[in-house]
Amino acid sequence: MASKERQRWLPLESNPESFNTWSHSASTRPLQDCYGLDAEVLGWVKQPVKVEWRLPSIYSRDPLVPITEAYEKARLEEDARIEEDGVEYVADIVYFKQTIANACGTFGLLHALANAGVPLEPGYLTKLCEQCKDKTPLERAQLLTATxxxxxxxxxTASSGQTAASPSSNLILVYNIILLFLPTTNLPPQTPDLDTQVDLHFRTFVEHKGNLIELDGRRNSPINRGKITMNLLQDTAVTVKEIIELSNSLEFSLILLITLNPTPED
Structure with missing residues (x-):
């Protein structure tokens, strides 16, 4: 059994450079910031952004969202409905129940890599994903704490971040976020605090069988947000806008896991 000290990790910064460092040993796919949710800004995303049609996902997205009273109320109400009605098209999703405090960044990236059809380089993460296939969400969490x-x-990764974690969702984070474009390159490094209570949280959105699936380790199961009517990027933007309106906060950051087609040789 994991020790008590292992149940709280340092919070990860919502920074694509940090996440690229994390994922380097497992995947060659780059992560990048998304600087807004309007159609014009979404058009800035590097193109082409697609994988082979047989893969279940085009992008995975890790939004950093504030945990507010309004969000928690809506979450509990939705969890109660899901407990009663169930969720369609998520039975074969690899979902991890988060049991480690401040580890939502790693859980978000694990959800992305495990469900986005991204080839992983041989290593501990490949082995971990194989071990998780036939496990329950809680059993997968136990595997994570033992790894x-x-x-x-x-x-x-957390120790190499550029900003200290915000303890409250009433503060504006000092790094690239969707609505405020604040640079990170000149910020002095901050020492992460293991005891900081962080009211910010990562969740992941992936496409699976034509549906927009939300993966949040704090929830009881994956959540089906409905059929994708445009594409994963645009449909997720609609959902994130709803979350922003509910939370009444500007503390949002969006990171994209993308697959770039190789440029044909002349």
């Missing part, structure tokens, strides 16, 4: 390599990578 020293995962904790090491998470801690090294």
């Amino acid at each position: 020293d390599e995962l904790e090491r990578v998470h801690t090294e």
Whole structure:
């Protein structure tokens, strides 16, 4: 059984450079910031952004969202409905129940890599994903807490961040977020605090069988947000706008996991 000290990790910064460091040993796919939710800004996303049609996902997206009273109320009400009605098209999703405080960044990236059809390089993460296939969400969480390599990578990534974690969702974060374009390159490094209570949270959106699936380790299961009518990028933007309106906060950051087609040689 994991020790008590292992149940709280340093919070990860919502920074694509940090997440690229984390995912380097497992995937060659780049992550990038998304600087807004309007159609014109979404058009700035690097193109082409697509994978082979047989893969279940085009993008995975890790939004950082504030945890407010309004959000928590809506979450609990939705969880109650899901408990009663169930969720369609999520039975074969790899979902991790988050049991480690401040580890939502790593759980978000695991949800992305495990469900986005992204080829992984041989290593501990490939082995971990294989072990998780036939497990329950809680059993997968137990595997994560027992994986020293995962904790090491998470801690090294968190320690290399450029900003200290915000303890309250009433503060504006000082790094690239969707609605405020604040640079990170000149910020002095901050020492992460293991005891900081962070009211910000990562969740992941992936496309699966034509549906927009939300993966949040704090929830009881994956959530089906409905059929994708445009594409994963645009449909997720609609959902994130609804979350922003509900939370009444500007503390949002969006990171994209993309697959770039190779440029044909002349």
